[in-house]
Amino acid sequence: MAGFQDIVEIQQSMTINNRRTVGQQVSRSGQLRVAQYLTSVPWVFTVTPHNFLYYPQARAIIQAIDNLDRQVPQTITFASDNLKWFTAMQGTATSAVLASTPPANTQTLALTSNGTYKAGDFIAVGGYTYKVTADSSGSVVSIHRPLIGTPSVGATVTMGNNVTFNVVAEQCPTYTLIPMTNGAFVKWDTTFIFREDIAN
Numbered sequence: 001m002a003g004f005q006d007i008v009e010i011q012q013s014m015t016i017n018n019r020r021t022v023g024q025q026v027s028r029s030g031q032l033r034v035a036q037y038l039t040s041v042p043w044v045f046t047v048t049p050h051n052f053l054y055y056p057q058a059r060a061i062i063q064a065i066d067n068l069d070r071q072v073p074q075t076i077t078f079a080s081d082n083l084k085w086f087t088a089m090q091g092t093a094t095s096a097v098l099a100s101t102p103p104a105n106t107q108t109l110a111l112t113s114n115g116t117y118k119a120g121d122f123i124a125v126g127g128y129t130y131k132v133t134a135d136s137s138g139s140v141v142s143i144h145r146p147l148i149g150t151p152s153v154g155a156t157v158t159m160g161n162n163v164t165f166n167v168v169a170e171q172c173p174t175y176t177l178i179p180m181t182n183g184a185f186v187k188w189d190t191t192f193i194f195r196e197d198i199a200n
Helices: 004-009 055-068
Strands: 011-017 021-026 032-037 044-049 074-076 096-098 108-113 122-125 128-131 140-142 156-159 165-171 175-180 183-188 192-196
Touching (some): 004 011, 004 074, 055 183
Antiparallel strands (some): 011 044, 044 192, 096 108, 096 156, 165 192, 175 183
16 A cells, blocks of 8 residues: 555665653652653554655555545554564464453453564564563563553464554655656655544
8 A cells, every 4th residue: 555654665764663651750858759650552654755756656656645644644654674673572372362351551462372472573462563572482472562452362463573653653754856868856855744543
């Protein structure tokens, strides 16, 4: 599907933000106080697109981006040969289901799994993607943010290059055409910022 996925595929660079919302305050005595705010911790991808795409070849991609604009979400993946290193499993697990119905906002999942997980592995439950925070034998896995939604026992756990991210363009750059023989090069004015679209 043309659009955001194409920009991700031909990116010049990408910044990933999946950090929790944390507040810090310094008291008058100089002591630091830290508090985490319970949020859904959405994935945010800041993608620097390649300049000098050849417009006659990139025109359909640009139109697809214009159609989506900053309004319509699109699912992106990192499963291509160019990007699969990002979400590839380092643990041995290839399939899993929830062994029990998890409580709301939990950051620990009980799984029935056929292998292990490594810190940084990607798993998805109920359409939302999480990172594993510590090595695990596979029966209990800790995830980087509170569980979104209400998946129940037996729900399939997707992993590795099969995970997806449903995103909306928080920032969608405009472009300038630089004429050349029989066409023009595309020059973007800023980066794309794709923020996870969380419905729950």
